Amino acid sequence: MKNRKFLTAVIAVMLSCALAACGGQTGTQQTTIAAAAEAAAETAASAQITAEEVTKAAAEETVAENAEAKTEASEEASEAGGASAESSAAGEVSGPVTITDMLGREITLEQPATRVVALTPSDCEILFAIGAGDTLVGRGEYCDYPAAVLDIPAVQSGAETNIEEILALEPQLLIMSAMSQTEEQAAQLEAAGVQVVISDAQDIAGVYTAIEMIGKLMGRDESAAEVIDNMKAIFAEIEEKSTGDGSKTIYFEVSPLEYGLYTAGAHTFMDEVANMLGVKNCFADVEGWGAISEEQVLKRNPDYIMTITMYYGEGPTPEEEILGRAGWENVTAVKNKAILNLVDNELSRPAPRLADGARKLYDFVYGEDAE
Amino acid sequence: MRSRSGRFSFIEFVIFVAVTFAVFCLCVCIGSVSIPLTDTLSVIWDGVRYHLGRLGMAVIQVVSGSGAEAVGGAGTVPGGVSATVESTGAVISGGNGVLASWLAAKPEGLQASIILSVRLPRVLCVAMTGAALALAGGAMQGLLKNPLADGSTLGVSSGAALGAVIAIAFGVRFPGLPFAGTMVMAILFAFLSLVLILTLAYRLDYSLATNTIILIGVIFSMFVSSLMNIIVTFAADRIQHITFWTMGSLQGASYQNALVLLGVLMLCGGMILRRAQELNAFAIGEDNARHIGVDVRRVKLVILIMVSGLIGVCVSIGGSIGFVGLVTPHIVRMLVGPNHRRLLPASLFGGAVFLMLADLAARTLLNPIELPIGVVTSLVGAVVFVVIFYRSRRRS
C-alpha cells in the first residue's frame, strides 16, 4: 500500500518534470528538450567544421602569399557561412573578422554578425551608438537605452540567464559581461553554436576597447572609431575647461539613506569623471562600490552631491530627500543645494553615454554658461 | 539566586538597566567618526537643554495663550482685552527671557549633527529593535515550546518583508502617514505567515516538534524569497534595494522611528510581558496549559498578534535582522532560567545590548565602509544556533 503510494508520487513528480521541460521558455517554437538538444548539437557540429575550414584557408593564404588565393579563401569562407552572404550589405565591411575579447580569447567570425543578443545594457548602448542596433535580436532584461531597445525581445540575464530563451532567438553572436554572467553560461552557449564575446570594461579606456571590439564584430570599424573620437573629444574638452584643482569634493550616492548609503569609490566611472573635472571624490579611499557610514559623509563634508536614485513621482524627490535629512544641514552641498540627480545611468555604465554624463556633471559643477 | 516569586529583584533590575545603559552610552560615544567623550557628552547635554527649553516655552505659550483667550472671551470691553493681551505678551517674553538665560542655544556644527541627528536616533532604534525582536523570540520559544523558534527561523520576518515589498511595489499608502503603508502591510503579512506556518505545522505534527516547524519555516522562507524576487522583477524600478529587506539596516533611523518602536514596545511588549505566566504554562506543554486553566486559544492568538506587531514594525523600519530573537533568549535563559517572568524582561535588555553591540561592530569594524547589521547578527547567530541545536540533539 505504502509502496504503491510512493510509486504514484514518483511517477507524478517525473511527469510534472517532463511537462516543465517541454513547456519551458522556448516560446512559440514548442520544441521538446530532446529536439532542442539535437538541434543544438547539429549547429555546434557545423560551427566547428566551418571554423576549421576558415583556419585552414587562412593558413594556405599565408603560405601562398597569393592575392587570388586570398579572394578564393574568403569566397569559400563566405560560402561556408551560408545564409549570411546577402547580409554583408548591411555592414560596412565584410569578410572574416578576428578580435580578442576582453577576457583575452581570440575570436574569429567568418562574417560580421547579423543576429546579436546583448545581455548587458552598456553593450546594447554601444551597438546602437555604432548604428548596429538593427542587428539586435535579443537583449538582457535590464537593457533600457535607447528607447528603441525596448522593442527588442528581452531575455533573462545575470544568474537567471535563460539559455533556452536565448537559443530560441537563433543568434550568431552573444555579447555579455564577465561580471554578471558565468563561465558555465558561456560554455553552454558556445556548445550550442552561439559565439560568445566578453565585454568587460572597467574604466574609460576599457570602454574604448569594448566599442572598438564590437565595431569590428559588426563590421562597423569606422562608426566605432567615430564614437570613440567623439567621446575622447568631449572628455578632452571638459578636462581642458575644468579649472578645479582637487580642492572641492563630491560625494556620489548610489543608494539612498533609507536603504543604507552606498557610494562609488576609487576606480569607478564616476570617480574617473570626477578626476577629469578636477573635483575630488570624497570616498576615494573606498575601492569600487561600497556601503559607507552616514557619519563619514557628514565629516567629509562634500561640496557637491550626485545621486542616481530614481524618483517615482511620490513623496519627496531624491534632491528634496537629501536636503531634508536630519543632521545634513551643515554639509556644504546641502547648504548650497548643490545636488545633481542623474537618473539615466549615464555615469554607471561603460557605454558611450559616459561622455554625456561627464558633460552633465561638468555643467553641474561649473555652471552651464561656462561651456 | 532565583527568588521564589520568579520575578526580578530590585537589585537584578538595576543591574540590567545599568548594563543596558552603559552599552547605550558606549555605542553613542563610539562611531565611524571619533568624537572625544567630553564633546559627546556636552553636545548631548546641550541638546537636552535646548529641547527642554523649547518644551518649556511651548508650555508657557499654550498656558498664557489659553489664558488670554479665556479673558478675551469673557471680557466685553475692547480696551480690557487689549490690556490683557499686552500683559500676557509681557509674561511670555519674561518667561522666555528667564528660560533663555538658563538654556543653551541649539547645538550646531559637525559634532552636534553626527551625535544628535545620526548616532543617537540610530542607537535608540537599534536598542529598541533588538529588545522587540528578542522579546518576540522569547515569547515564541515559550509559546511553541520550541527553543529554535524565532521570527527568522519560522519565516515570519521574511513574510513581513514580503508585505513591505508589496506595499512599496504596488504603492500601498495611507494619506498623511508616509511609512504607515509598509508598516501595516509588514504587520499583516507577519501575522498571516505565522498563522500559515503554524496551521501547516499543526496539520503535519500536532506536537509541533522542533524539526517539523523549523523545516516548514525554512521552506516558507524560500517560498517567500522567490515571491519577493518575482515582485522585484515586475517592479524593478521601484525596488532596487532588495538587500535591505534581506539583510536589514538601521542607517538613517530617525527619532520618529524610535517613537514608533517605543509605542509598539509599550503596547505589544507590555501585552506579552503580562502573559508571562501563561507562557510558562505553554513552555511546559500546551496540553498542560489547557489543563491548568489557561485559555489556550485566546492567549495564543493574543501572543501571535503581539509578536506579529513587534516583528512587523521592526522589519518595516530596519529590514529583517535575523537571529537576534533566536539567540538572545537562549543566552538570557542561561543567566536567569526559563521562567518567563524573568526571561522576558531580561530578553528585552539582552536583545537591546546584543543588537547595539552588533550595530557598533557593523558601523566601526571596516570604517568607513559599513557592514549590514544582519551580516553581523547572522555571523554570531549562526554559530550560536549550531551550538544550541547540537546541545539539544545530544540531550535527547
Added chain:
Amino acid sequence: MLQVNDLTVRYGDLTIVDHLSFTVEEGQWLMIVGPNGAGKSTTLDAITQGTAYAGQVLFEGEDMKKKKAAERARCVGVLMQNHFAEYAFSVEEVVALGRYSCAGVRSRARWYAGSEIGFEGEFAGTAGGTDVRIGKKPDIGTKKKFGAFTEKRPGVRTKENVGLAQKSRRESGLHAEKHTGRSNEDEQAVENALALTGMSSQRKQSILTLSGGELQRTFLAQVFAQDPKLLLLDEPTNHLDLVYQKQVFELIEKWLQTPGRAVISVVHDLSLAKAYGTKVLLMNRGRKVACGPAVEVLVPEHLDPVYQMNVSGWMRQMLGQWGG
C-alpha cells in the same frame, strides 16, 4: 458530579467515540478500560474540551462547554501519561503553575487529606508529616456555598468571598502577595502538594534532570496544587516501574478520600482497574460495552469478546506464576 450524555467524537469519517453516556459521582473512581483505539483517551480529551464533540458533558449540572478555561480547571484536573520537558523549569515552578486557575479565588483553598495520613513516610528524605498539616477540614456545606459564589465571580476579592475563619489568614496572604506575587494559600497549596508527592527535597531541581517517575510525581503535585474536584488520569503509570505505580495509585486513593472529589482514569492493566476502581467503564471501538462495579464489568462475558481472547484465563495463568 460528571454526566456525559451521548458523547460522539469524529475525526473526518472516523468515529472515535460513538454515542457514549456515563456518570461519575462524588467519591467514585471510574476506570475506563478497553483495547487500543477504543476511544478512552479521546473521551478524556472531550471532557477537558481538548477536542470537538457532539453531545453533552455536564459538570454538576453545568455544561463544560460554557465554562471559561479557568473555571474548567477549577473543576477538572488532568494528569497525562507523558511529559516532554524542554526547558529547565524547577519542580517548584511547575507545581506552582497548578495554582494558575486559582488566582483571585482564595476562599476555595482546600486541605489535603493526605497530610493527615502522613504519606511522606514512603519517600525517603522528604518533609516531615506534621508541617503539611494546615488545619481542620472545613465543613463541606460552607465550602460549597462559597465555592459556588466565587465560581461565578472569579477574581472578586470581597470579604464575602472569604470564610470568617480564614479571614485573618487571608489578610496575611494579601500582605505576602505584595512580596512574592503569590498568596499564602497558594504557597501553602504548593508546599502541601510537594510534600504529599515527596518532591519537597527536589523542589529546586530542574525538571530536565528528573527521572520518569519523579517527573510524573511533579505533575501529580501540580494537579494536587490545582485542587480540582474531578481528576482525570490518562494511563498515569504507563512508563513507571512498579514502585512508582504503587506510589501514584496510593497517592490518588488518599486524595480521593476527601469528600467532594472523584477520579476518572484510563488504564490498560485490568488488575489495577479491579483493585482501585469503584466503577469500571469498558469501551470498544468508541462504544460502551459495559459500565458498573468492577465485579460486574470485568467478567469474561464482557471482556473476552472485546479483547478476543480468554482474558481471565490468561490473568489467572499469569498470577499462577507467583504461586498465588
